[in-house]
Amino acid sequence: MATASEIAAVGVIGAGQMGSGIAQLAAAAGCAVLLLDADPTALSRAVASISASLLRLAAKGQLSQAAYEDSIKRIRCVSTVQDLRDADLVIEAIVENEDVKKKLFVELDKITKSSAILASNTSSISITRLASSTKRPSQVIGMHFFNPPPIMKLIEIIRGADTTDEVFAAVKSFSERLGKSVICSQDYPGFIVNRILMPMINEAFWALYTGVATKEHIDTGMKLGTNHPMGPLQLADFIGLDVCLSVLRVLHSGLGDNKYSPCPLLVQYVDAGRLGKKRGLGVYSYGQKSSSVKP
Numbered sequence: 647m648a649t650a651s652e653i654a655a656v657g658v659i660g661a662g663q664m665g666s667g668i669a670q671l672a673a674a675a676g677c678a679v680l681l682l683d684a685d686p687t688a689l690s691r692a693v694a695s696i697s698a699s700l701l702r703l704a705a706k707g708q709l710s711q712a713a714y715e716d717s718i719k720r721i722r723c724v725s726t727v728q729d730l731r732d733a734d735l736v737i738e739a740i741v742e743n744e745d746v747k748k749k750l751f752v753e754l755d756k757i758t759k760s761s762a763i764l765a766s767n768t769s770s771i772s773i774t775r776l777a778s779s780t781k782r783p784s785q786v787i788g789m790h791f792f793n794p795p796p797i798m799k800l801i802e803i804i805r806g807a808d809t810t811d812e813v814f815a816a817v818k819s820f821s822e823r824l825g826k827s828v829i830c831s832q833d834y835p836g837f838i839v840n841r842i843l844m845p846m847i848n849e850a851f852w853a854l855y856t857g858v859a860t861k862e863h864i865d866t867g868m869k870l871g872t873n874h875p876m877g878p879l880q881l882a883d884f885i886g887l888d889v890c891l892s893v894l895r896v897l898h899s900g901l902g903d904n905k906y907s908p909c910p911l912l913v914q915y916v917d918a919g920r921l922g923k924k925r926g927l928g929v930y931s932y933g934q935k936s937s938s939v940k941p
C-alpha cells in the first residue's frame with residue numbers, strides 16, 4: 647500500500663462541484679490526476695472551472711504561470727473505470743446514493759491495483775458498508791472534503807470498521823499534503839459536521855415552510871445573530887438541495903429519530919429540480935427564471 651509521499655497518481659470519479667475541486671487540489675500538489683465522470687459535459691465544465699479557479703489564484707499572486715500550466719497538464723479526463731487501473735488512490739465523488747456508490751466500489755475493487763486506497767467523499771453514507779462491497783475493506787476510507795474544496799480548509803476522515811492504521815496515516819498525511827487540516831470521525835451517519843449542520847439546515851426549511859419568516863430574514867438572522875459567514879438556506883443552495891436531502895434521509899434512517907425527517911419544502915424543491923446554485927435555482931435564484939413553487 648502506498649504511503650502519502652508515494653501517492654503519485656490519483657483517480658477522481660465524479661467531476662461535479664466536489665470532484666472538480668478535489669482534482670484541482672491533487673494536481674496542484676503534484677499528482678497525476680485521472681478525472682472520470684459518466685457525463686462528458688461534466689468533464690468539460692470541470693476542466694473550465696479548474697482552469698478559471700487556478701487563474702484566479704495566479705492573478706492573486708498565489709500561483710506562478712508555470713505552476714498553473716503544470717497543474718492543468720497533470721489532469722487527464724478519462725472515460726472508463728479501467729483507465730484508473732494505475733491509481734494509487736481513488737477518490738469517489740459521485741451522486742450521494744448508496745447503491746450507485748457500492749456498484750462503483752465493486753468495479754474499482756476489481757480493476758485497481760491491490761495496493762490502491764479507495765476513498766469516498768460521501769457526506770453521510772456508511773464507509774463500512776461501502777467497504778464491505780469490496781475485497782479490501784481495510785483499504786477503504788472516507789475522505790470528506792468541504793465545498794469548495796480548494797478554499798475550505800478541512801478534510802473529515804472517516805474510518806470504516808476495518809480501515810487500518812496504515813491507511814488512515816497515509817490518507818491523513820496526504821490530506822495535509824493538500825494543505826488541509828484533518829479531523830477524524832467514527833463511521834456513524836452524517837459523521838461529525840453534517841450530523842450537526844444538516845438538522846440546522848432542515849430547521850431553517852421548517853421555519854420557511856411554516857411561515858416563521860422570509861428566507862432573507864432567516865439567513866440574516868443566522869448570519870448576524872450567530873456570526874455564520876452565510877445563512878443556512880444560502881448554504882443549502884451552495885451544497886446542493888439534493889445532497890442535503892440525501893444526507894437527511896441517511897440521518898433519519900440511520901439514527902431513527904424524527905427530528906431528522908426532511909422538511910416537505912426541501913423535498914418539494916428537489917422534486918421540482920430546484921437543486922441550488924449548481925442549477926441556477928434553489929431557495930434563491932441565481933440568474934435564472936423562478937419556478938412556480940412558492941416558499
Ligand code: NAI
Nearest residue numbers: 660662663664683684685688739740741742768769793885
Ligand atoms: P454534483 O451533482 O455536482 O456532481 C456529481 C457528479 O457525479 C456529476 O457530474 C455526475 O455526472 C457524476 N456521476 C454520477 N454518477 C456517476 C457514476 N456512476 N460514475 C461516474 N460519474 C457519476 O455533486 P457534488 O456536490 O459534487 O457531490 C458529489 C459527492 O460529494 C456526493 O457524495 C456528496 O454527498 C459529496 N459532498 C458534497 C458536498 C457539497 O457541498 N456539495 C460537500 C462534501 C461532500
